[in-house]
Amino acid sequence: MYQINFSRPSSVYFVGIGGISMSGLAEILADAGFTVSGSDRSRSAITDMLVSKGITVFYRQRAENITDNIDCVIFTSAISSDNPEYIAAHQKNIPCLTRAQLLGQIMKNYDTPIAVSGTHGKTTTTSMLSEILLQADLDPTLSIGGILKTIGGNIRVGKSGYFVTEACEYTNSFLSFFPRIGVILNIEEDHLDFFKDLADIRCSFRKFAALLPEDGCLVINAGIPDYQEIVGDLACRIVTFGTTQEADYFPSDIAYDEKGDPSFVLHGADGSCTQVDLQVPGEHNILNALAAAAVADLLSIEKDCTVRALHGFTGTDRRFEYKGSIGGVTVIDDYSHHPTEIAAALKAAARYPHKTLWCVFQPHTYSRTKAFLKEFAQTLTLADKVVLADIYAARETDTLGISSETLQQEILALGRECYYFPSFDEIENFLLENCLNGDLLITMGAGDVVKIGETLLGN
Numbered sequence: 001m002y003q004i005n006f007s008r009p010s011s012v013y014f015v016g017i018g019g020i021s022m023s024g025l026a027e028i029l030a031d032a033g034f035t036v037s038g039s040d041r042s043r044s045a046i047t048d049m050l051v052s053k054g055i056t057v058f059y060r061q062r063a064e065n066i067t068d069n070i071d072c073v074i075f076t077s078a079i080s081s082d083n084p085e086y087i088a089a090h091q092k093n094i095p096c097l098t099r100a101q102l103l104g105q106i107m108k109n110y111d112t113p114i115a116v117s118g119t120h121g122k123t124t125t126t127s128m129l130s131e132i133l134l135q136a137d138l139d140p141t142l143s144i145g146g147i148l149k150t151i152g153g154n155i156r157v158g159k160s161g162y163f164v165t166e167a168c169e170y171t172n173s174f175l176s177f178f179p180r181i182g183v184i185l186n187i188e189e190d191h192l193d194f195f196k197d198l199a200d201i202r203c204s205f206r207k208f209a210a211l212l213p214e215d216g217c218l219v220i221n222a223g224i225p226d227y228q229e230i231v232g233d234l235a236c237r238i239v240t241f242g243t244t245q246e247a248d249y250f251p252s253d254i255a256y257d258e259k260g261d262p263s264f265v266l267h268g269a270d271g272s273c274t275q276v277d278l279q280v281p282g283e284h285n286i287l288n289a290l291a292a293a294a295v296a297d298l299l300s301i302e303k304d305c306t307v308r309a310l311h312g313f314t315g316t317d318r319r320f321e322y323k324g325s326i327g328g329v330t331v332i333d334d335y336s337h338h339p340t341e342i343a344a345a346l347k348a349a350a351r352y353p354h355k356t357l358w359c360v361f362q363p364h365t366y367s368r369t370k371a372f373l374k375e376f377a378q379t380l381t382l383a384d385k386v387v388l389a390d391i392y393a394a395r396e397t398d399t400l401g402i403s404s405e406t407l408q409q410e411i412l413a414l415g416r417e418c419y420y421f422p423s424f425d426e427i428e429n430f431l432l433e434n435c436l437n438g439d440l441l442i443t444m445g446a447g448d449v450v451k452i453g454e455t456l457l458g459n
Contacts, residue, residue: 002072002095004105006032010071014038015085017057018047021166022076024143024155025102030055031157038074039065039085049153063088070094074102077171078395100173103143103165107178110141111161114295115177117208118185118221119201120341121288122166124280125185127316128292128309130156130164135309136301138162146316146335162299167208169201170194174208181298182212183291184220184230190338193367193396205230212236219294221287222247239269239298241290249290251276254283260351262286266293274303280315282348318450320345324457328437330354331453337364337446339375345444346382354440359383360427360452362445363391363404370402377410383442386411386418387427392447424452431456 004010012029014022017038023046030036030053037056040047047057058065066073066088073089076099080086089096097105107113116126123146131150133140140162144154167174167182170191187205188198195201206229209218214235220227222242231238241249248269255263260281266274266289276293278285289310296306315321318335325331330352336345342361349357361380363369369376369391380386388404388411404420411418421427431452435441443453 001101002097004072004097004102006109009033009035011035011037011069013066013070013073013085013089015061015073015075015079015083016040017050017055018042018044019076019078020046020145020154021103021143022074022099023047023050024153025074025099025106026050026055027053027155028106028141028143028157037065037070061085066092066094068092072097074099077173098173098176100171100176104176104178107163107165110163112181112299113163113165113177113179114181114183115165115167115174115179115208116183116185116291117167117169117174117205118183119169119188119190120338120344121185121284122168123316123335124285124319125183125288125291126164126166128288128313129295131313132292132296132301132306132309133162133164133299135312136296136299136305138299138301140164144316146318148316149314169204169208172204172207175204175211177208177211179212180216181295182209182216182218183295184209184218184224185288185291186221186340187224187230188338188340189371190368192371193365202230209234217298219291219298221291223287239294241287241294243287249294251286251290254286256281256351258353260348266290268293268297268303270297272303274307276307277311278313279311280313281320281351282344284344284348320348323450323453324459326457327435329435329439329441331457332440332442333450333453334442334444335446336444337368339372339379342376342444343379343382345442346379349440349442350382352440355436355438356440357384358387358431358435358439358441359385360387360389360431360441360443360449362389362443362447362449363407364446365394365396366391366398366400366402367396369404369407370400373402373407373410376407377414380411380418381414381416384417386416387430388418388420389424389427389445389449389452390422392445392449394447424455427452428455
């Protein structure tokens with residue numbers, strides 16, 4: 001594998017530089033003195049930001065963008081082998097690295113690299129931990145899979161030895177990392193276009209855990225079924241968190257305010273009891289906070305500092321994000337695209353003041369929709385009324401004979417009111433006619449469904 005020499009900055013090209021993770025890595029290299037350029041399919045707020053930092057961005061992926069003075073090309077798993085820039089790089093024998101391989105090499109430059117993994121909750125937990133390190137004035141470098149308001153983006157380049165990043169299991173990306181502290185939030189079936197089954201996924205998380213050095217530590221959810229299989233025979237320290245007293249970190253005295261934001265007593269591994277008040281809703285965020293607090297203790301951060309940071313955290317973009325209100329209808333947007341995530345978000349929404357809970361759901365990928373069809377239908381019944389958009393294809397093409405209309409029939413069969421419209425315009429018009437003062441509307445999915453709420457609000 002090609003090794004980047006960080007003491008001798010060179011020229012690096014990113015295929016798909018406008019992605020949330022790729023843009024962050026591009027920023028880190030540019031800040032380190034590298035000559036950075038790249039391409040994306042279209043202009044966006046992210047590409048505009050990169051250009052403002054002196055990074056060259058092409059808005060069309062063409063072979064001629066790959067010039068002879070480029071030393072390395074970075075690409076993601078979303079880039080296919082017939083991509084013209086991918087082909088040109090190989091024809092010119094320019095070294096190539098995946099996004100994960102580059103991130104792994106960057107991690108080696110830090111004394112305390114921290115990687116947050118799990119099927120769900122990575123962005124929120126990484127953001128919570130980031131807030132704690134910032135509150136403690138530890139000057140960390142941060143790579144987050146969403147926009148964190150505190151830093152005005154998804155990346156922050158610090159000067160200390162602390163580096164915090166998300167660690168995604170898809171295509172085994174996180175196996176290219178070099179963490180000293182690792183977090184496993186949960187392990188469930190997902191990305192079944194890559195993994196064979198849950199056993200295959202668990203095997204990958206076990207390999208991720210095994211990356212930790214003997215003087216490192218794994219923070220893991222004790223609620224993961226048979227989690228001992230993941231941690232067995234590891235040389236590193238193991239710290240657990242969960243909902244029961246068997247875990248090193250657990251909550252008690254849980255209460256919710258009028259918006260569904262939880263407060264609880266945090267019981268630590270040292271026997272301490274600390275009151276925590278969150279400003280993000282849902283039981284799942286209690287677990288995310290426990291994981292972040294456990295890492296903070298490993299870094300010897302004062303508990304008062306952790307409590308202040310957790311209370312000050314109000315979420316990241318597209319994670320139960322309040323977008324505004326129109327005609328007395330509250331509009332929330334959420335990134336959930338897996339049945340477990342949907343259930344957590346809708347349960348949180350149920351605690352939020354409302355008359356009728358509307359969920360506009362955009363399924364993400366044909367393979368995921370087919371694999372979890374009945375689970376999607378069941379969890380979406382937690383909303384009072386469901387509106388479906390077409391499946392967001394992402395990296396896939398429709399070869400599985402699945403559609404949003406298929407999902408609609410499943411939901412209707414469960415006795416829940418459900419509507420399907422093939423265009424956003426039709427959905428927006430339907431909502432304008434049917435949502436009433438006091439209703440709560442949540443747009444949900446990993447695609448571009450957020451545009452529906454923003455259009456209704458005139459954003």
